[in-house]
Amino acid sequence: MTTRGQTQQFDKALFKASVEKHLVTTYAKTPETADSRSWYLAVGKALAEISTGSLLETEKQLAEQNVRSVNYLSLEFLIGRLTGNNLISMGLYEEVSAAVEELGLNLTDLLEEERDPALGNGGLGRLAACFMDSLAAQEYPAVGYGLHYEYGLFSQSFEGGHQVEAPDAWRGIEGYPWEVVRPELGQTVGLFGSVETYTDKAGTICRRWVPAMTVEGVAWDLPIVGYDNKSVYPLRLWECRSPAPFNLARFNDGDYVGAQYGQLEAGNVTKVLYPNDNHDQGKTLRLMQQYFHCACSIADILRRHFAAGNKIEDLAKLESIQLNDTHPTIAIPELMRILIDEHKLGWDAAWAISSKVFAYTNHTLLPEALERWSESLIADMLPRHMEIIFEINHRFMTLVEEKWPGNNEIKRKLSIIEEGQQRMVRMANLCVVSTYAVNGVAALHSELVKRDLFPEFNELFPGRLHNVTNGVTPRRWLKFCNPGLTELVNEKIGTEWPAKLDQLSGLAKFAEDKKFQKRYLAVKKDNKQRFADWVQDNMGIELDTNAIFDVQIKRLHEYKRQHLNLLHILSLYHRLLNEPTFDMHPRVFIFAAKAAPGYALAKDIIFAINKVADKVNNDPRLGGKLKVVFVPDYRVSLAEIIIPAADVSEQISTAGLEASGTGNMKLALNGALTIGTMDGANVEIREEVGDENIFIFGLLVDEVLKQKEEGHDPYRYYHADSLLRASLDLLNTDEFTPGNPGQLSAIRQNLLDGGDPYLVLADFADYVKAHEKIDAEYRDQATWARKTILNTALVGKFSSDRSIRDYVNNIWKLKAVSVK
Ligand code: GL9
Structure with missing residues (x-):
């Protein structure tokens, strides 16, 4: 842990006294009656006291100069x-962890109390x-x-x-x-x-x-x-x-x-x-x-x-x-x-x-x-x-x-x-x-x-x-959210990288190192377990950490094409049930997204994914190969658990429509491989990690514009591609809404008769192919390890410090x- 910054001034006894003072005078609780939330509040206030002093001092010095x-x-x-992150910035994480332990508290639990x-x-x-x-x-x-x-x-x-x-x-x-x-x-x-x-x-x-x-x-x-x-x-x-x-x-x-x-x-x-x-x-x-x-x-x-x-x-x-x-x-x-x-x-x-x-x-x-x-x-x-x-x-x-x-x-x-x-x-x-x-x-x-x-x-x-x-801050999006990987990286390249993210490139030379690969994958596995435990506790769904954790987390919007992801899931469901020779590595599709309250189709897509999840998660015919989890109430603190656990990062917007994306950067930094279109910052991520370490698919910007100009005909794709047809048609049945056919047909309707404004059908076949490649490459764990390590190593450019x-x-x- 750092010794510069505010660390030098930290006095544990004084700090504990300050926490107890705030517990009593600010929150009117005694140590005997205080619950975990009151303790968190008191710790937060005691820390804020330190940072407010520094804020005033900074203000003063800047005004003078x-x-x-x-x-x-x-x-x-x-x-x-703010609490966990500010502790890291102040260089006080370990010190405060020790101090609260002496008060009979656990810092990790306290941090969970913060909304x-x-x-x-x-x-x-x-x-x-x-x-x-x-x-x-x-x-x-x-x-x-x-x-x-x-x-x-x-x-x-x-x-x-x-x-x-x-x-x-x-x-x-x-x-x-x-x-x-x-x-x-x-x-x-x-x-x-x-x-x-x-x-x-x-x-x-x-x-x-x-x-x-x-x-x-x-x-x-x-x-x-x-x-x-x-x-x-x-x-x-x-x-x-x-x-x-x-x-x-x-x-x-x-x-x-x-x-x-x-x-x-x-x-x-x-x-x-x-x-x-x-x-x-x-x-x-x-x-x-x-x-x-x-x-x-x-x-x-x-x-x-x-x-x-x-x-x-x-x-x-x-x-x-x-x-x-x-x-x-x-x-x-x-x-x-x-x-x-x-x-x-x-x-x-x-x-x-x-x-x-x-x-x-x-x-x-x-x-x-x-x-x-x-x-x-x-x-x-x-x-x-x-x-x-x-x-x-x-x-x-x-x-x-x-x-x-x-x-x-x-x-x-x-x-x-x-x-x-x-x-x-x-x-x-x-x-x-x-x-x-x-x-x-x-x-x-x-x-x-x-x-x-x-x-x-x-x-x-x-x-x-x-x-x-x-860019994204490496303090929150690696050091704080992924302590396992942080420790491994510190051991290999030292501790300066959170302020100089380009130094991560020093990891590249370990990409082929069997021992390092094993440890890197073990960290990923631990992070998957941490998330799986969260899902078990909060949603009652059991996940197998040997499965590929395939993640799409972002606002729900047609241009981001969560429904393309859904169609792919439906295609897997269809093939598992209808193609005797079809095999796939187990996959968990993880979604988290809020829809604007007035955006009807976005809400329809959430409903459809939830319904499909209900069915596939409990269908014994699928042999546990396919799981779908829509995590409710997506927020920063949830992203901090999901991102370190991701194997695959879905960045699948229609080319030209996602200005940048920043989740794509966080996921790559934490070792998820991107499946993405040539859109926004995906283009630059590909430049950095190399074409072998990313799965690019779909129409390019100018191809999208051309296809729109010439008149995109969704039915042409529908009639030409039987897998697409089968997947889309599932939305018209009651397969996922027993006794209520048609509850999911608004999405199909929008794609076929609504003209498919975001060219979902045009990119479907290529998207399925890219996923097949992911499936094959994941099965070869040495290959996968190399690629995931190189993603962490080569995305230093995307530190918000550089921006x-x-x-x-x-x-x-x-x-x-x-x-x-
Ligand atoms: C957005 C873009 O859609 C993203 O592609 C971009 O990464 C971010 C930050 O530049 O800005 N513009 C925008 O309105 N949103 C973006 O995410 N939407 C929200 O913030 C909800």
Whole structure:
């Protein structure tokens, strides 16, 4: 264990006293009456006391040195449990484990008491959390700005195979021990009202916003503890304390979010996270959340700037603001408004600052995910901002006219304002026009952003479009979640790799080493057992750890094609029962996924997988060769058990649609072999691990586009491929829903008569072939061992430390500051 960082100051006796003090004074329990949860809370509070001190000290030193920093604005930070991870970063894991043992407690059990803060939907929110971890680990000055939702992503259970959502009160009754409220940082945020013209003392005619109402923002800080150093950065989450305007509930009739609000006046703006994945719902309250988040964050950035003694003119020199997707785009007109209306800068001076402060990350090409807000909604809620957006667009259109004189088609295409029945504001266009850097999240995705999404912007603003391939933090996604592999790796290459993941390549030379192979496979087996025990305890399903654990864990979405996986399972079921010569190594198909509450087909797919699971898990004719497990309530802490146990990683999106993926990286790092399409970061994973150590199948991006253009005919595949036909037709029987045929036919219907929008049928045959290859290669354990070891060894590139260095060098231009 590390000896730098906070370790030196640790005093076991003092720490135990602090835990006991918090148990009594903060949680009103005696050591005799305390249950495991109270002890966890007290330990968390005692640790938070240490990290809060470091947070304040970091804040102080950075302000004194007045260094450039990045502000990461995101509506989502899917941080997962903090206690275990912060212990690792603080270098206190063993010490605290020993201390709590003296109190008669077991640290591993205590850590299980922590509820996951689920303040995000999936990859985009988890990426923000990994990035904060890597910023702190490398001491690049940063503040994360998000929202303090009362309810995080809904918790999921199954009733009769159907998804049921329940609110997620992640803070519990006692509050979350790691957070600290900062009343002195409170903000007041205006809404609605009108814009008035007035003449100032100098005789200038000015515009200003007169809001009709205000709400209060309260800051909560969570500590982002730097790995093996003394820096602790704030993740600052804004809570709205005032009730939302009561007529808002109207806009949310009958839906999941509406239900969380209950009585009209009960809800405040930050009550609940919107549970959508790659889908824009356009709800009024969501815009209000976005503006509330931006207004509080921009005001806080300016507060820090002025508190350090700086002038407004120097803002772009000292601050960069990264917009995580278009969700915080309204920060741009908000800063312009403050610069012009409050600091009295002229348009050009204000634009010179603003356009050098903001940078934007695009996370998706899916058209249904690109945010557009109706002009009338923005004009109503934020009238001054709408004026500013019009002015930005007006000036931009002049630029377009200069470049392409008289070309109205290009103007219509690029305009921030989309004309139509109801005029809409295109937030992505606003971002590209108003930022100094735009990036995609994997090489392929960034190319497609340039080629297909913003080709003319690339001509207009050469050099503005970048790539930064995503990454994951090796602290959580290897060192913390996989202690067995960590120990083995430490023994072979030393202990520096969690901060220098490229060093994993030092394992490659052991890939053929029989002894090492055996130990590596033994670790995998232990991890499979740990997960199998979890499944036995929580779901009552028995798993054989000799089977191939084949894992697809991610949000449920048609483009991610969980239904392609399902069709393959149905094909195996069919062959086991109908092909006397068919043989396969035992397989466990493991799914975990939440569906957006309003996404009917996604819920149908969950139901179908659950029904198929019920049948195959109990069908003696299959000889235990086929098991299907749909683990409920997918969340970060579950991923931490599933990923180390995976043999196969399913990354099977339609090519061109998964911007990057990050689960693919975590799984490869933990030694799962990828079966995947040439999509997102799969392309770069293949580059790193080599074509022999990954199973690539399916249409390429341009083949997908061509096939769509020419008109994809699902029935052509259906008639030509008898295995596909048999698999699809099973969905029309009552094989899995005894007595109720047709309960699963919506999926078949969508694929055949719905036109198969994600080309599932086009990739089916190649997918089946790739799985046959996996089956054959797994049976040869030496081959498999070599491949799985090489996956761990060769994915060092996908550390989020490298992603952050890419941002720092190419976009943010920060210098690391070591806190003393
Ligand atoms: C996503 C992309 O779909 C992923 O491919 C990408 O890895 C992540 C992070 O860049 O961003 N965009 C997006 O809206 N989501 C992503 O995961 N969805 C959720 O976060 C639920």
